Amino acid sequence: MGPSLRSRLLRATARPILLLLGLLGLVLFSPLIGPVPIPWQQGLSILFHQTTGGFLGGSDCSGMVPAPRCAIWVEIVWGARVPAVLLAVLVGAALGLSGGALQGVFRNPLADPFLLGLSSGATLGAAAAFAVTFGLVSAGKLSGGEQALLLPGAAFAGGLVPGLVVLLAALRRTRATGTLLLTGVSLNFLFSAALSIMMLYYQRIDIQVTFWLLGGFTLANWTNDGLVLSVLLVAGLAIVLHGRVLNLLQLGEEVAQSLGSDPPRVIRRVVLLATVTTAIAVAFAGIIGFVGLVGPHIVRRMVGFDYRRVLPLSAAAGAAFLLVAWDVAQVVIPNVVIPVGIPTAVVGSMFFLYLLYRRTPSSGRPGASG
Amino acid sequence: MIELVELDQLVARYGDTTALRSVSLRLRTGELVALAGPNGSGKSTLFRVIVGLVPMAEGRATLAGRPLLALPFLTRAQQVSWMPQEEAEGDDLEVGDYVRYGRNPYLGSLLPEPDPDPGAVERALSASGTQELVRRNVRQLSGGERQRVRLARVLAQETPLVLLDEPTAHLDIAHQLEVLERVRAVAHRMDRCVVVALHDLNLAARFADRIIVLSHGQKVADGVPDAVLSTSLLRQVWGVEAELRRGTRERVPYLIPRLPPVEGPTPEKGARGRRVHVVAGGGSGQEILRRLFDAGYDLTVGALPLFDSDSELAEELGLPLVLEVPFAPLSAETLARLATLLSRAEFVVVAAFPVGPTNLANLEAVERTGEAGRVLLMAQRGEPPWDYTGGRATAVRARLLRAGARELTGTSELLGALSEPRGQASEGQGPTA
Structure with missing residues (x-):
C-alpha cells in the first residue's frame, strides 16, 4: 500500500543529495560562460588556481595565452563571473527559502515573495534614497559613487515596508489564493505609483533605479556577496529552525496551539524573517520573480511536505533554478546578457499558471477557498 | 483515581454571546466522561476554553491544583490534548509522521531535542489500532481510519487530560463502537481522564462512567448514566419525546425517540380522550x-x-x-x-x-x-x-x-x-x- 522502503530512502536521501550535487555542478559550470568567449579549459584552470590559491600547483591561463589577455580573463572569471554566480546562488537561496516559509505560513502553495508584493518596496527605497540625496550630489557634498553605495541599503530598508502589509494579511488568517495575490497586486501598484511620481521629479532617477526593476547581478562583488551571505546565514538559519512549527501549522492554528506552539508568534517571526531574507536579496539583485514559487515546488515533488526538509532544500532548489536562469540569460542571445528576471519570469509564470489551473476543486485545501 | 481538573463558575463569551454561563465541574483520572447537549449548548466551547483557544471571561480552572490557563503553551500541551471536531486536511503525510506531531510538546520549542519517551508513538498507535496504517498517506484513509489516526495523534501527546470532540462523527455504527471502546480502554487502563463530546446519548450511556449535560451554556445534569438519562431530561433539554428502556443483560438505560407514525391519519379525529x-x-x-x-x-x-x-x-x-x-x-x-x-x-x-x-x-x-x-x-x-x-x-x-x-x-x-x-x-x- 504505502511507498516501499526503497522509495522512502530515495525520498529521504538520494534526491536531496542529487539536488545538492546538481547545484555544485552548476556553480562550477556557470563561471565558464558569459558574453566574453573564454575557452572552458582556461576558465577551469583559472577557477582551480584561484580557489586553491595556487598552492596545489597548476597555473592560471598564463602558460596558454599572452599574459595581458590572461590577466583580463582572470579578472573576468574571478573578479566578475564568480561573484555574480555566488550572488545568484545566495539570492536564489534567499528567495527559495523565503517562498517556502511564506507558503508554510499562509498554508498556500502559491505564496511567493514576489507575488505577495514583498519585493516591490526595494525599488521605491532605492528611488527615495536617490531623491533624498539628489540635492547633496548637486551641491557637490556627495559624490555619485558614494550615492550609489547608499542605494542598496535604502533598497533593503524599502523592502521591509511591504512586509508589514503581508504580516497583517498573515495575522488576519488570509489564506485564500485570490486575496493573497490581490494583496500583492495592490502593493505593486501602490509602489509603482509612488515611483512614477519620483521619476517625474528627478529625470536621472530611472537610470539609477531601473536596475532594481529589472533585476540582475551587476552589483556582485566579493564585499556585497559577503554582506548578503551574512544576513542570509542569520535569517535563513532562523527560518529553517521553524520547520517543525510550520509542520504543525498545516493542521490549523488551533491544533497547532493545542500541540504546544504559539501560532501568532510563529507567523510574526517567520513573516519577518522572510521579509528580511527577501529584502537583502532584492537590495543587491533587484526584483526577480517566481524563484520562491518554483524552488519549493521542486522540493516538495522530491521529498514530500516536511518543512524541516522542505525549507533548507528550497534554498538549494531556488539557487539552482536561478543559476540555470542566469546561464540562459547569458547565452540565449549572442553577445548580450538579458536581465535574469526575464527567464525566471517566463518559466515561473508559466509554471504558476500550470499550478493555478491544475488545482481541481477537490485538491484545494479547506482554507484555500475561503 | 485522583482529582485532576476543577472548573469553578466558568464563563466564556464570544463577543456579545455568552457561550458558557457559570459551569462548575470536577474531573478525575481513570474516568470516561461523556459531554452531552444539543448543538450550541457549549460543549465545544468548554473544550476550547480548557485548551486555551477561547479566553475565560470569569471563573477558575485548575489542573492538578495549578491554574490551567497560566501554564505556558508547551507545558499545557503536556497536560491537555484535544481532538477537534473538524481539522484542516493538512499535507500529504504518512500516518507515522502525523502521529509523531503529537510528541511536539516534548521536543523543545525551536531547537530539536530528542524525544524523552521514544515508545510513546508506538503505544499511541497500538491503543488506537493504527499500527498497520503507519506507512499510509493520511489523505488516503477511510473515515474510520482517519478518526483512529487522529486519536493516535492525541494519545501520542500522553496527557493526563484528553478532550475528544465528537470522535464518532461521520462514522458508521461499527466504527463508533470501536472508537469508543478504545477510548474507554485509554481512560481505564492508562488512567487518563477522557472527556468525549457525544451527540448520541445511548452511546454515552453505554460507554461513559459519567454523563455531563450542557444546555444553553449551563450544566443541567452530571452523574452516572442511570441517574442522568431520563425522558424528562430529553424533553427539557432537547425538546424530544422518548421512551426509556433498559438493556436486558447489562441494564444500561437507553432512549428511543418517539416518532410520529409512518402511515395513517393521526391523531384520529375524535380519538383523544376516548x-x-x-x-x-x-x-x-x-x-x-x-x-x-x-x-x-x-x-x-x-x-x-x-x-x-x-x-x-x-x-x-x-x-x-x-x-x-x-x-x-x-x-x-x-x-x-x-x-x-x-x-x-x-x-x-x-x-x-x-x-x-x-x-x-x-x-x-x-x-x-x-x-x-x-x-x-x-x-x-x-x-x-x-x-x-x-x-x-x-x-x-x-x-x-x-x-x-x-x-x-x-x-x-x-x-x-x-x-x-x-x-x-x-x-x-x-x-x-
Whole structure:
C-alpha cells in the first residue's frame, strides 16, 4: 500500500543529495560562460588556481595565452563571473527559502515573495534614497559613487515596508489564493505609483533605479556577496529552525496551539524573517520573480511536505533554478546578457499558471477557498 | 483515581454571546466522561476554553491544583490534548509522521531535542489500532481510519487530560463502537481522564462512567448514566419525546425517540380522550397498541404477565397496565383492578392471543363486565389451536358475539369500528342479548 522502503530512502536521501550535487555542478559550470568567449579549459584552470590559491600547483591561463589577455580573463572569471554566480546562488537561496516559509505560513502553495508584493518596496527605497540625496550630489557634498553605495541599503530598508502589509494579511488568517495575490497586486501598484511620481521629479532617477526593476547581478562583488551571505546565514538559519512549527501549522492554528506552539508568534517571526531574507536579496539583485514559487515546488515533488526538509532544500532548489536562469540569460542571445528576471519570469509564470489551473476543486485545501 | 481538573463558575463569551454561563465541574483520572447537549449548548466551547483557544471571561480552572490557563503553551500541551471536531486536511503525510506531531510538546520549542519517551508513538498507535496504517498517506484513509489516526495523534501527546470532540462523527455504527471502546480502554487502563463530546446519548450511556449535560451554556445534569438519562431530561433539554428502556443483560438505560407514525391519519379525529381497554398477550397486541396509541386513544392494558412482549410495549408507552406474575392464575386483586379498567373503558378490544388456563380469566372478566356491544374481538385465525382450554375459550367468545360483540379482521377495520358512533355499532351488529 504505502511507498516501499526503497522509495522512502530515495525520498529521504538520494534526491536531496542529487539536488545538492546538481547545484555544485552548476556553480562550477556557470563561471565558464558569459558574453566574453573564454575557452572552458582556461576558465577551469583559472577557477582551480584561484580557489586553491595556487598552492596545489597548476597555473592560471598564463602558460596558454599572452599574459595581458590572461590577466583580463582572470579578472573576468574571478573578479566578475564568480561573484555574480555566488550572488545568484545566495539570492536564489534567499528567495527559495523565503517562498517556502511564506507558503508554510499562509498554508498556500502559491505564496511567493514576489507575488505577495514583498519585493516591490526595494525599488521605491532605492528611488527615495536617490531623491533624498539628489540635492547633496548637486551641491557637490556627495559624490555619485558614494550615492550609489547608499542605494542598496535604502533598497533593503524599502523592502521591509511591504512586509508589514503581508504580516497583517498573515495575522488576519488570509489564506485564500485570490486575496493573497490581490494583496500583492495592490502593493505593486501602490509602489509603482509612488515611483512614477519620483521619476517625474528627478529625470536621472530611472537610470539609477531601473536596475532594481529589472533585476540582475551587476552589483556582485566579493564585499556585497559577503554582506548578503551574512544576513542570509542569520535569517535563513532562523527560518529553517521553524520547520517543525510550520509542520504543525498545516493542521490549523488551533491544533497547532493545542500541540504546544504559539501560532501568532510563529507567523510574526517567520513573516519577518522572510521579509528580511527577501529584502537583502532584492537590495543587491533587484526584483526577480517566481524563484520562491518554483524552488519549493521542486522540493516538495522530491521529498514530500516536511518543512524541516522542505525549507533548507528550497534554498538549494531556488539557487539552482536561478543559476540555470542566469546561464540562459547569458547565452540565449549572442553577445548580450538579458536581465535574469526575464527567464525566471517566463518559466515561473508559466509554471504558476500550470499550478493555478491544475488545482481541481477537490485538491484545494479547506482554507484555500475561503 | 485522583482529582485532576476543577472548573469553578466558568464563563466564556464570544463577543456579545455568552457561550458558557457559570459551569462548575470536577474531573478525575481513570474516568470516561461523556459531554452531552444539543448543538450550541457549549460543549465545544468548554473544550476550547480548557485548551486555551477561547479566553475565560470569569471563573477558575485548575489542573492538578495549578491554574490551567497560566501554564505556558508547551507545558499545557503536556497536560491537555484535544481532538477537534473538524481539522484542516493538512499535507500529504504518512500516518507515522502525523502521529509523531503529537510528541511536539516534548521536543523543545525551536531547537530539536530528542524525544524523552521514544515508545510513546508506538503505544499511541497500538491503543488506537493504527499500527498497520503507519506507512499510509493520511489523505488516503477511510473515515474510520482517519478518526483512529487522529486519536493516535492525541494519545501520542500522553496527557493526563484528553478532550475528544465528537470522535464518532461521520462514522458508521461499527466504527463508533470501536472508537469508543478504545477510548474507554485509554481512560481505564492508562488512567487518563477522557472527556468525549457525544451527540448520541445511548452511546454515552453505554460507554461513559459519567454523563455531563450542557444546555444553553449551563450544566443541567452530571452523574452516572442511570441517574442522568431520563425522558424528562430529553424533553427539557432537547425538546424530544422518548421512551426509556433498559438493556436486558447489562441494564444500561437507553432512549428511543418517539416518532410520529409512518402511515395513517393521526391523531384520529375524535380519538383523544376516548378510553379503550386492550386485552392482549404474547405479542398479539403489538400492532393494535401502537396504532391505537398513535391514533390518540386513551389506552389501558391487561391483565398481562410480566416480561410479556405486550406488557413491555405497554410499559414503554407509559400505559396504565394490570400486571401478573408469569404462569400464575390471576389473583383476586389483579382481577379487581382489571374489572375497574374494563368498567371505565368505552371499548374493550380483545386481541387474537392464544388462550390457556391462566389467561382465560381475562376473557371471563370481559364477559362479566357486561355491555357486550362495546367489545371488539379480533378474529382468531383458523381452527382452535389457539384454544388450549378444551373449548372453554371458544365458548366465551361465542357467547360474547351473541351478546352483541363484533368480530373484526385487521387493525384498520378495528380503527374504523372505533371511530363509528357507539349506538350505530351495537345496533347494526347485535342480534339480541
